[in-house]
Amino acid sequence: MEAVPATPAGLSATYDAMTGQATLRWTASKETDLAGYRVYRRLATTSWSKASGSALLTAPSFTDALPATGQTFFYEVRTVDKGGRESRGSLDVSATSLDRTGPAAPAGLTATGDRFTTLLRWQPVADAARYEVYGAAQSAGPYTLLGTTTQPSYDDHLTPANAPRHYRVRALDAKGNPSAFSATVIGDGVDRTPPQAPTDLTTYVQASETRVSWKMPDSFDNDRVNGGHFRLYRSPGTTLDPATLTRVSCVNTDSAYDRMCADQGMTPGAHYTYAVTAVDAAGNESALSAPVTVRSGDRVAPGPVTGLRATPRNDGMLLSWDAPAEDDIASYFAWRGVRQPDGTVRWLESCSEGTSDPQAMLCPSIPDGETYVYAVIAKDRWDNRLRLDDPTVATVTATELDLVRP
Known part of the structure; x- marks a missing residue:
C-alpha cells in the first residue's frame, strides 16, 4: 500500500478586520511528488468543507474572505500528491470575524391608535438588543427617530390627532449593527379605543x-x-x-x-x-x-304601626309594636298625652328613649298610678310620616304602676 503524503505543519491564521479576510500560512511540504494543498473550514457545529475550492493550491498560503457575522471558523490544511492521495489534516487553527451583520428585520408590525397614543407591536427578533422606532407624515419620509425600546412594542404618545403617521422599526444587536427596516404601517390618529368604565x-x-x-x-x-x-x-x-x-x-x-x-x-x-x-x-x-x-323615594307616609302595646314598668311605660310591612322605615316617634272630656287627646311630650329592640321605645318618668294615652308614628327615609292628629295614628291607653305603699 502506498503511503499518504506527510501532514502539513506550522499552520497559522491571522484576521484583518479592515478587509474581513483570514490569511493562512504553513510550512511548505518536502514531498517529491507534491501536487498541492487543500484548505478545509468549519464552524464549531458543522462538518469540514473545502474552503480553497476544487483546484489545488500550489503555494503554502491561502486568503479566505469571512462573513462579517462575528463567528469563529476553524481551519486545517491537507497535502495532496500527484497520485491524488490526501494527507491527514494539520492541527486546527481558528479565526473570528468582526461582527458587522445586523439582526433580521422585525416582522408583524401593527399600529393600533387612539386620540392620544398609537400602540405599536411587532414580533421579537433573535439577537436584538434594542429596537429603533421611526415615524413620518408621508410614506416616502423623511423618517424621524421617535424613540428606542428593548421590548417588541412602543407607545407613541405624540400621535397627531386625526392625521396619518407612517411607522417602521429596525432591530439592533448588542454591537449596534442594525437590521433592515420592517414593513411600513400607518396609524391614522383616529381614536378607536374605549376608555375604562367609571x-x-x-x-x-x-x-x-x-x-x-x-x-x-x-x-x-x-x-x-x-x-x-x-x-x-x-x-x-x-x-x-x-x-x-x-x-x-x-x-x-x-x-x-x-x-x-x-x-x-x-x-x-x-x-x-x-x-x-x-x-x-x-x-x-x-x-x-x-x-x-x-x-326610589316617595311622598307617602308609612301606614300606622300595628299591634301597639303598652307595658308598665318600674322605670316607665314600655311601648312595643309589630314589625312593619314597609321596607323604608328609618325611625319611630312616640308621644304621651291625656284624654280630654270631648274625646280628643292633648299631647304632652314625646318619648325618645330607645331600646335594643327596634320595635320598642320607653317613655320614662311616668307618674305612679296615672293613666295616659300613648301614640307611635313611623318615619321613612324620606321624612314622610303621619301627623299626630291623623285619626289613623295608632294609640294605646295604659296606667303606670303605683309603687307608693298605703
Whole structure:
C-alpha cells in the first residue's frame, strides 16, 4: 500500500478586520511528488468543507474572505500528491470575524391608535438588543427617530390627532449593527379605543330625585378636557337588565367633572338599578360600570304601626309594636298625652328613649298610678310620616304602676 503524503505543519491564521479576510500560512511540504494543498473550514457545529475550492493550491498560503457575522471558523490544511492521495489534516487553527451583520428585520408590525397614543407591536427578533422606532407624515419620509425600546412594542404618545403617521422599526444587536427596516404601517390618529368604565357608584335618594355619583376612571382627564363625558343608564328592578336599559336624562350634574347625575324620572317607591359609562372625545363608550340598586323615594307616609302595646314598668311605660310591612322605615316617634272630656287627646311630650329592640321605645318618668294615652308614628327615609292628629295614628291607653305603699 502506498503511503499518504506527510501532514502539513506550522499552520497559522491571522484576521484583518479592515478587509474581513483570514490569511493562512504553513510550512511548505518536502514531498517529491507534491501536487498541492487543500484548505478545509468549519464552524464549531458543522462538518469540514473545502474552503480553497476544487483546484489545488500550489503555494503554502491561502486568503479566505469571512462573513462579517462575528463567528469563529476553524481551519486545517491537507497535502495532496500527484497520485491524488490526501494527507491527514494539520492541527486546527481558528479565526473570528468582526461582527458587522445586523439582526433580521422585525416582522408583524401593527399600529393600533387612539386620540392620544398609537400602540405599536411587532414580533421579537433573535439577537436584538434594542429596537429603533421611526415615524413620518408621508410614506416616502423623511423618517424621524421617535424613540428606542428593548421590548417588541412602543407607545407613541405624540400621535397627531386625526392625521396619518407612517411607522417602521429596525432591530439592533448588542454591537449596534442594525437590521433592515420592517414593513411600513400607518396609524391614522383616529381614536378607536374605549376608555375604562367609571367606578365606585354611590347614591343619594330623595323623594323628588335619585342622585348617582361615581369616580372618574384613570387616564380620563385628557378625554374629559377635550369633550369626553359620562352616561347614566338604568333598568327597572333589582338587577341590570340589558333588554330594558334606558339612558337617564340628567337634571343636573357636577359642573367640575360631570361625575353626578340627578334622575327625576322615576316611579315613586320603585326599585331601579343604575350603571354608568365613560365616553371619550371621539365618541368611544366604555363598558358599563358595576351596577347599584336603589328604591326610589316617595311622598307617602308609612301606614300606622300595628299591634301597639303598652307595658308598665318600674322605670316607665314600655311601648312595643309589630314589625312593619314597609321596607323604608328609618325611625319611630312616640308621644304621651291625656284624654280630654270631648274625646280628643292633648299631647304632652314625646318619648325618645330607645331600646335594643327596634320595635320598642320607653317613655320614662311616668307618674305612679296615672293613666295616659300613648301614640307611635313611623318615619321613612324620606321624612314622610303621619301627623299626630291623623285619626289613623295608632294609640294605646295604659296606667303606670303605683309603687307608693298605703
